[in-house]
Structures are given as C-alpha cells and as structure tokens.
Amino acid sequence: VSAIVLSGRELAEGIRADIRARAQRLRDRGIVPRCAVFAGEGDIEGIFYANALKKIGLKTDVEVDLVALPPSVGNAGFAAAVADASADPRTHGILVQRPLPEPFDRRLVCDAIEVGKDVDCANPYSFGLLAAGTPAFAPATAAAVLELLRAHIPQGLAGAAAVVVGRSPVVGKPVALLLSAADATVTICHSRTRDLAAVCATADIVVSAIGKPRFIGAEHVKRGATVIDVGATVIDGKIVGDVDAGAVKDRAGALSPVPGGVGPLTTSILLRHVVEAAEKLS
Numbered sequence: 001v002s003a004i005v006l007s008g009r010e011l012a013e014g015i016r017a018d019i020r021a022r023a024q025r026l027r028d029r030g031i032v033p034r035c036a037v038f039a040g041e042g043d044i045e046g047i048f049y050a051n052a053l054k055k056i057g058l059k060t061d062v063e064v065d066l067v068a069l070p071p072s073v074g075n076a077g078f079a080a081a082v083a084d085a086s087a088d089p090r091t092h093g094i095l096v097q098r099p100l101p102e103p104f105d106r107r108l109v110c111d112a113i114e115v116g117k118d119v120d121c122a123n124p125y126s127f128g129l130l131a132a133g134t135p136a137f138a139p140a141t142a143a144a145v146l147e148l149l150r151a152h153i154p155q156g157l158a159g160a161a162a163v164v165v166g167r168s169p170v171v172g173k174p175v176a177l178l179l180s181a182a183d184a185t186v187t188i189c190h191s192r193t194r195d196l197a198a199v200c201a202t203a204d205i206v207v208s209a210i211g212k213p214r215f216i217g218a219e220h221v222k223r224g225a226t227v228i229d230v231g232a233t234v235i236d237g238k239i240v241g242d243v244d245a246g247a248v249k250d251r252a253g254a255l256s257p258v259p260g261g262v263g264p265l266t267t268s269i270l271l272r273h274v275v276e277a278a279e280k281l282s
C-alpha cells in the first residue's frame, strides 16, 4: 500500500478562512492587522518570499508591508528600523528575512524585535520562552510540522517515538521542542549522528529538515511510520524535498509531499500569528 499523502494545502485553506474572519473582526474595530517584513535591498529571494506573503495577505485581509533596506544603513540602521516597527502600534508582526545579505547580521537585527510581535520566534528571548514551554509564537515552520501531524494523527502524539533530523535553531530544534511539549519521545539527529538510518528506522514519526535532496530513503523509515519532509532545495527551478518519495512511499504509512506539504502551511501560520498578535495587542 502507498503512503497517505499529508497535504498541507487544504489545511492552509482552512487556516486562511480563519485568518480572514478574525482579520475582519479586527477591521470592524478599526484595527488593520499588519506585518512588516524586513529584507536587504536587492535580496531577490527574500523579496520574492515577502511578495508571496503579501499575496496571501491580500487574500486574508492582513496587510503585509515590505521594508527593503540598503547596505548603507548598516546593522545599527537596520536594528533601528526594526525597533521603530516594534514601537509602532500599527504594526503587529515583524519578520526578518533569512538569510540577510551582507553586511547585515541577522542576530543583531532580530534582537530589536518586540517579543509580542516576534511572529516567527526570531530572537533569543522568544526562543527561550519556547524552550521554557511558554512561547509567545513558535517558529512558523515548526508550528506547521506540528499542525500537519496533529491533523493526521487523531490519537495524538503522546508517547510516539519521534526522530528529528536537523538541529538548526529555525527548524530542527524548535520542532524537537514542540514534539516534546506534545509528549512525544524525541531524538535529535544531525550531521555527526552515527548510523542515521538505523536511528530513524526506530521512529514512529520522522521529521527531516536537513536541506539534502532525496537523502531520506526506505532504509530510514520503519514500516507504517509518518514522515514529514521540511526540506526545500531548489533544483532546476523546482523545489525538492529531503525525502526520496519514490523509495519511501511504499514503506511509510503517511508522507508529506514537497511541494504542497509543510510549505503552504508555514506561510498561513505566519499570518495567523500576525492576527493573533493584533488581537493580543489591541
């Protein structure tokens, strides 16, 4: 039997309908939910992503404003612009593109994001709250992984053996924290893990966030396991996941596709965070 396809598209549609309704209620009270997206001037990828978010914003009644800053402002100027947005009551969510081009240091810049507006959990204080189990907002991608799992595993995640491949502060680590908070038993793997396939093959749930196209094969997957593919590598203009879907689909019980799995959910969850921030702040 072939694995169940864990599509993110329908879930994303549902989230967008919810955002629209909540944004409308805010607008009825004179509040326009608004997200400021910061990028480096000329950063083609960052600006492309910001414009994609803007389009979803248009469909969900959330205002998404792109702020592209030139190298001449330096880190101090960039951080000052982020601090201004943090202090501006008309802005409810702040996103800083990743990676930021030279000469900007994303760490320094993200320190200036107000925690209540840190809709992608970008600064260390926000991450600390996440680690403590009381996040203001979880990183959108990690939240998307959990949302996919929750929607498709009705019996819940408690006690499930989960292996997360990748330990970046943006994806792997927060996914592991959220899974642990959901009472899964979590193992974190990385590039120095010995016999990765054997470790993964013990798991009920495998989440891969390594950025290595088609790296996860049948040998990494226990029969019937749920596999979430966060990987998104662009090859010849196409997005390719970490999982070799052709090899895994007859072994896994369920598998999230790339594209169409975690990706569309991530952007929707980000805008849901903006609406949540607007509700909390107003």
Ligand code: NAP
Binding pocket: 141, 165, 166, 167, 168, 169, 170, 171, 172, 189, 190, 191, 192, 193, 196, 209, 210, 211, 212, 230, 231, 232, 233, 262, 263, 266
């Ligand atoms: P990253 O910062 O490069 O981290 C990659 C992680 O994978 C590291 O922890 C690394 O281990 C580990 N790794 C690399 N090669 C490995 C191997 N052969 N075996 C085991 N572990 C290995 O990447 P990231 O920012 O977390 O992103 C990961 C992937 O997710 C990328 O494809 C990215 O495009 C995608 N992504 C998708 C979304 C979405 O919304 N869909 C959002 C963000 C990222 P070490 O720590 O030992 O170096």
